[in-house]
Amino acid sequence: MSSRPLSPHLQIYRPQLTSILSITHRGTGIFLSLGVVVLAYWLVAIAGGEGSYATGRECLSSVPGKLFLAAWSFSFYFHLCNGIRHLFWDAGIGFELKTVYASGYTVVATSLVMTALTWVYAFGGAQ
Amino acid sequence: MSLESDLARVRGLGSAKHGTHTFWHQRITAIALIPLSLWFVTGLICVMDATHAEAVAWIKAPHVTTLLIALIAALLYHVKIGMQEVFEDYIHAEWLKISSRICLNLGTALCGLVSIVAILKISFGTF
Numbered sequence: 001m002s003s004r005p006l007s008p009h010l011q012i013y014r015p016q017l018t019s020i021l022s023i024t025h026r027g028t029g030i031f032l033s034l035g036v037v038v039l040a041y042w043l044v045a046i047a048g049g050e051g052s053y054a055t056g057r058e059c060l061s062s063v064p065g066k067l068f069l070a071a072w073s074f075s076f077y078f079h080l081c082n083g084i085r086h087l088f089w090d091a092g093i094g095f096e097l098k099t100v101y102a103s104g105y106t107v108v109a110t111s112l113v114m115t116a117l118t119w120v121y122a123f124g125g126a127q
Numbered sequence: 128m129s130l131e132s133d134l135a136r137v138r139g140l141g142s143a144k145h146g147t148h149t150f151w152h153q154r155i156t157a158i159a160l161i162p163l164s165l166w167f168v169t170g171l172i173c174v175m176d177a178t179h180a181e182a183v184a185w186i187k188a189p190h191v192t193t194l195l196i197a198l199i200a201a202l203l204y205h206v207k208i209g210m211q212e213v214f215e216d217y218i219h220a221e222w223l224k225i226s227s228r229i230c231l232n233l234g235t236a237l238c239g240l241v242s243i244v245a246i247l248k249i250s251f252g253t254f
Contacts, residue, residue, distance in 0.1 A: 030213060033206045039199075040238050043245035046182050049254060053179040076168060083157055090154060122172050 017104045025082045028075035035072050073118050077111035149208055156205040163198040183249055192250040196243055203239035207231060 013019065045056030059065050085103050088094045094103055129136070170191070174182050185191055210231050218224045 026213065029209050033210050036202060036206055036235075036238055039202075040242045040245070043242050043249070046179070046186065047245040047248040047252070050179040053182065073168075076164070080161065080164065084161065087154065087157060118168075118172060122175055 017101060021082060021104050021107065025079060025086070028079040028082075031071065031075045032079055035075075038068070038072075070115075070119065074111060074115045077114040077118075078107065081107040081110050081114075149211075153205065153208045153212075156201045156208070159197075159201040160205060163194065163201060166194060167198050180254070183254055186246060186249045192246060195246050199239055199242045199246070203235045203242075207235040210235075 042056055042060075045052045060069060085094070085107055088103070094100065170185065174185050177185070186195065211228060214224060214227045214231065218227055
């Protein structure tokens with residue numbers, strides 16, 4: 001094990017859009033995985049009746065709850081858009097450097113716009 | 128000279144010991160999750176300010192019950208594969224790798240079961 005060569009450590013490389021998006025895909029994936037527990041909680045709260053539903057709504061509409069939902073919604077749209085980008089790569093499409101950058105910027109722009117639209121729609125009318 | 132065929136040599140290699148099986152299932156669940164998650168998030172935005180009765184009525188619709196269970200199944204399996212990949216990449220002590228995999232498998236299974244039981248209770252129960 002120790003005699004095998006090591007590749008240079010991550011800090012050596014200059015951050016690029018491609019590497020940033022790659023690690024963000026993983027980061028958002030981990031964060032969305034935690035959201036699965038919140039989803040289960042939300043369903044159990046509804047199943048529990050009006051009392052537990054009210055408690056659940058209070059939790060999610062509190063400041064930490066809203067911050068979580070904001071981070072979660074951006075993570076969702078990013079992971080969805082970048083996941084579609086990955087599926088195209090799996091099909092062998094879009095590997096040219098120019099295309100990789102174009103699709104990368106498209107993913108960032110689309111996920112930001114969709115997050116903003118979600119929040120305008122979800123809270124614009126309610127507040 | 129080895130008498131092993133190329134296929135026998137590569138079979139069972141890789142950190143998951145299952146070759147492309149996991150890779151393929153990750154892609155299948157990803158494709159399933161594109162429409163399912165978009166549908167769910169759209170529905171979620173609509174029931175965000177709903178009363179308990181409205182949320183229950185939404186889930187009680189047979190197509191919503193069905194799609195929610197499909198979403199939970201695909202989502203939890205996708206989470207299991209993705210998180211396992213993260214564990215395999217960053218956890219190097221064998222005992223920790225195995226115990227975290229066991230926790231992940233049992234945890235995602237439990238999370239999925241809890242969610243599905245909650246959905247069924249809402250769908251078939253009376254409030």
